Amino acid sequence: MTPREMAPGVFSVGAVDWDRRIFDELVPTPHGTSYNSYLIRGSEKTALIDTVDPATFADLTANLERLGVEKIDYIIVNHAEQDHSGSIPAMLDRFEGVKLVTDQKCRDLLIDLLRITEDRVVVIGDGDTLTLGDRTLEFIIAPWVHWPETMLTYLREDRILFSCDLFGSHYATSSLYVPDEGAIYESAKRYYAEIMMPFRASIKGHLEKLATREIALIAPSHGPVYDRPAFIMDAYRDWTGDGVRNVVVLPYVSMHGSTRAMVDHLIAALVQRGVMVQPFNLTKTDTGDLAKALVDAATVVIGAPTVIFGPHPQVVSAVYLANLLRPKTRYATVIGSYGWGGKTVDTIKDMLGRLRVEFLEPVYVQGYPKEGDFAALDRLADEIKKRHEEAGIIPA
Numbered sequence: 001m002t003p004r005e006m007a008p009g010v011f012s013v014g015a016v017d018w019d020r021r022i023f024d025e026l027v028p029t030p031h032g033t034s035y036n037s038y039l040i041r042g043s044e045k046t047a048l049i050d051t052v053d054p055a056t057f058a059d060l061t062a063n064l065e066r067l068g069v070e071k072i073d074y075i076i077v078n079h080a081e082q083d084h085s086g087s088i089p090a091m092l093d094r095f096e097g098v099k100l101v102t103d104q105k106c107r108d109l110l111i112d113l114l115r116i117t118e119d120r121v122v123v124i125g126d127g128d129t130l131t132l133g134d135r136t137l138e139f140i141i142a143p144w145v146h147w148p149e150t151m152l153t154y155l156r157e158d159r160i161l162f163s164c165d166l167f168g169s170h171y172a173t174s175s176l177y178v179p180d181e182g183a184i185y186e187s188a189k190r191y192y193a194e195i196m197m198p199f200r201a202s203i204k205g206h207l208e209k210l211a212t213r214e215i216a217l218i219a220p221s222h223g224p225v226y227d228r229p230a231f232i233m234d235a236y237r238d239w240t241g242d243g244v245r246n247v248v249v250l251p252y253v254s255m256h257g258s259t260r261a262m263v264d265h266l267i268a269a270l271v272q273r274g275v276m277v278q279p280f281n282l283t284k285t286d287t288g289d290l291a292k293a294l295v296d297a298a299t300v301v302i303g304a305p306t307v308i309f310g311p312h313p314q315v316v317s318a319v320y321l322a323n324l325l326r327p328k329t330r331y332a333t334v335i336g337s338y339g340w341g342g343k344t345v346d347t348i349k350d351m352l353g354r355l356r357v358e359f360l361e362p363v364y365v366q367g368y369p370k371e372g373d374f375a376a377l378d379r380l381a382d383e384i385k386k387r388h389e390e391a392g393i394i395p396a
């Protein structure tokens with residue numbers, strides 16, 4: 001990618017990774033991603049906001065060369081994770097005298113993760129500023145935008161917020177600005193779900209802190225720049241707020257069709273009662289899609305057959321993930337089938353200890369479901385409808 005100017009003297013100089021299909025060896029990235037780095041040329045000093053994944057270091061340096069950059073005074077480090085910080089050691093070698101500017105926790109992590117030496121780091125605190133001559137950078141400490149050391153940087157004169165992972169999306173595009181709000185909404189929601197949802201309360205606080213600030217552009221560290229910041233800030237307010245949607249997320253596995261018959265019956269029963277359903281066959285599911293669905297669904301029903309006295313291992317993996325991500329789900333239960341015995345329902349319940357959910361009566365049956373079992377699923381659908389009505393989320 002070539003440098004793109006966002007404001008006079010402010011350039012996007014990072015790399016687009018069109019082919020990346022998995023991130024942190026954990027989350028699928030079906031649309032690739034980008035590692036955004038931004039150059040600010042002040043009248044006296046030059047600063048670089050974050051670097052890039054080390055695999056794309058050559059793209060960053062090529063962009064700096066294209067702009068004729070010979071000296072960088074500061075590298076602002078908003079986050080110590082290697083997809084942004086990993087090129088710092090190479091940058092320190094290349095640009096003699098450059099100082100890293102970051103908060104205390106990030107400094108400590110940089111020393112631990114990248115073996116940076118203390119003397120290369122200037123530590124700043126919340127609200128501190130750094131002048132580049134005609135430009136002023138203001139630092140906003142924002143811990144737990146998925147790691148404890150995260151911070152944001154605000155370029156006062158141009159009203160640009162460099163938000164690092166906050167508001168980011170794994171989305172490779174040749175467009176500097178959001179090319180399609182619908183597509184970016186989905187990618188940003190998925191990204192929020194995968195790494196920020198567990199820290200919903202902290203993110204809410206950061207949004208409140210930002211609410212009074214004039215922001216013309218939000219320049220995140222992944223995905224395109226927001227030239228209509230209200231779009232993504234409203235979406236984040238919605239995702240981090242307490243509201244839930246009239247949706248049942250239904251992750252399931254079925255080896256021989258018994259649980260599947262129950263899943264199909266429950267889907268039909270819920271739809272007949274005006275409740276939306278998002279089923280996920282876990283043998284075919286992209287975990288990012290599942291995480292995204294968990295962001296605002298009111299209810300989760302887990303469909304699990306028994307394998308060696310407990311839940312099928314693919315269900316265990318999904319339940320473990322859901323427990324880590326801590327969605328704002330209000331109701332949960334288990335449906336499924338066993339052959340002779342086990343502890344599937346109790347094991348799943350125990351695994352969801354971090355969620356503040358009310359457990360509804362499970363429907364767990366021996367073998368292929370019989371008439372009475374389907375009737376129990378109808379009663380479960382009634383119960384879910386009642387809860388959603390009480391929550392005021394079923395349209396009249």
Ligand SMILES: Cc1cc2nc3c(=O)[nH]c(=O)nc-3n(C[C@H](O)[C@H](O)[C@H](O)COP(=O)(O)O)c2cc1C
Pocket residue numbers: 253254255256257258259260305306307308309310337338339340341342366367368
């Ligand atoms: C590998 C394997 C292990 C199983 N282990 C158990 C078990 O420990 N306890 C049990 O009650 N049923 C066990 N079953 C039987 C299934 O739970 C039972 O067939 C169930 O109806 C399968 O539901 P499904 O058709 O939705 O896959 C096992 C089945 C398989 C294939």
